[in-house]
Amino acid sequence: MNNTRTIDRPVIITGCSSGIGYHCASMLSKRPGYRVFATARKAEDVARLKGQGLESVQLDLAEEQSVDEAFAEIMQRTGNQLYALFNNGAYGQPGAVEDLSRAVLREQFETNLFGTHQLTRLAIRVMRAQGGHGRIVQDSSVLGFVSLAMRGAYSASKYALEGLSDTLRLELADTDIHVSLIEPGPIESKFRHNAFLMYRKNINPDASVHHDKYLAAEARLTKEGPAVPFTLPPDAVYKKLLQALEHPCPRPRYYVTFPTYLLGFLKRVLSTRGLDSVLRKIG
Ligand SMILES: NC(=O)c1ccc[n+]([C@@H]2O[C@H](COP(=O)([O-])OP(=O)(O)OC[C@H]3O[C@@H](n4cnc5c(N)ncnc54)[C@H](OP(=O)(O)O)[C@@H]3O)[C@@H](O)[C@H]2O)c1
Numbered sequence: 001m002n003n004t005r006t007i008d009r010p011v012i013i014t015g016c017s018s019g020i021g022y023h024c025a026s027m028l029s030k031r032p033g034y035r036v037f038a039t040a041r042k043a044e045d046v047a048r049l050k051g052q053g054l055e056s057v058q059l060d061l062a063e064e065q066s067v068d069e070a071f072a073e074i075m076q077r078t079g080n081q082l083y084a085l086f087n088n089g090a091y092g093q094p095g096a097v098e099d100l101s102r103a104v105l106r107e108q109f110e111t112n113l114f115g116t117h118q119l120t121r122l123a124i125r126v127m128r129a130q131g132g133h134g135r136i137v138q139d140s141s142v143l144g145f146v147s148l149a150m151r152g153a154y155s156a157s158k159y160a161l162e163g164l165s166d167t168l169r170l171e172l173a174d175t176d177i178h179v180s181l182i183e184p185g186p187i188e189s190k191f192r193h194n195a196f197l198m199y200r201k202n203i204n205p206d207a208s209v210h211h212d213k214y215l216a217a218e219a220r221l222t223k224e225g226p227a228v229p230f231t232l233p234p235d236a237v238y239k240k241l242l243q244a245l246e247h248p249c250p251r252p253r254y255y256v257t258f259p260t261y262l263l264g265f266l267k268r269v270l271s272t273r274g275l276d277s278v279l280r281k282i283g
Pocket of ligand 1: 014015016017018019020021040041042059060061062063087088089090091111139140141142183184185186187188189190191192194
């Protein structure tokens with residue numbers, strides 16, 4: 001029995017099967033002072049994470065019951081204590097806006113927004129009950145404040161996450177519960193691989209006026225190695241996560257990668273039309 005565990009600060013991370021979530025869970029669990037709950041959607045990933053020595057619980061953000069059960073299980077293990085929630089689990093649904101059915105858009109929001117929101121509310125309740133302190137860190141995206149063609153569903157879900165998070169920050173201003181958004185640009189992970197699966201599942205390029213643009217999107221989604229310049233490893237996000245978790249006064253926003261800094265700057269200085277002309281060249 002490891003007695004230090006009782007004083008370690010519990011942190012829940014969603015989407016730990018790969019990429020940023022996996023890296024952050026692995027690194028943070030080795031850092032003194034933390035007890036990391038590395039959650040994952042699929043049972044086989046939970047088993048794999050446990051095999052690697054991580055404390056893992058199954059949590060599917062798209063399933064309301066799964067979110068409730070996973071959170072209850074973790075709170076039972078921590079004695080209703082929670083230092084931080086890192087809302088990381090999400091996927092990108094590619095597709096032109098006019099090709100997104102209501103069901104496909106809803107599916108995107110079920111995971112990226114509604115499940116995340118459900119979990120955040122559960123976390124806030126515990127954070128308030130333990131004296132009004134804690135950290136909520138949202139893995140948003142550069143696409144949470146600028147849009148690119150063919151990424152409307154994903155961008156909408158991240159804009160919505162930003163809207164809820166900005167509001168939450170105002171509402172929690174009289175507590176010691178801090179809300180931070182991390183806004184990465186391109187990061188090495190399984191993100192494009194998983195987005196390609198959702199593209200195949202939900203989009204029919206042959207039935208679309210955007211057929212040619214889908215060919216370019218397919219090439220980008222299936223390209224080996226980094227698809228674009230300035231791609232960083234997940235550790236770049238982990239460094240910002242540590243600041244959000246450990247700084248006495250964490251920032252509302254953490255940019256990650258050069259494209260995020262550049263587009264953040266351009267959004268502030270350009271007109272909407274001016275920014276559109278830049279974004280059309282990138283997309
Ligand atoms: N990679 C980038 O360039 C980039 C840039 C900006 C922001 N982000 C954000 O970074 C976060 C992590 O993405 P990543 O780059 O690490 O991609 P990733 O390797 O695809 O990881 C995404 C994780 O989210 C999980 N997930 C998907 N649907 C879920 C659900 N219904 N319930 C619970 N977990 C679910 C995935 O699990 P499964 O394996 O079960 O699908 C996976 O563990 C996301 O929020 C993403 O939007 C990524």
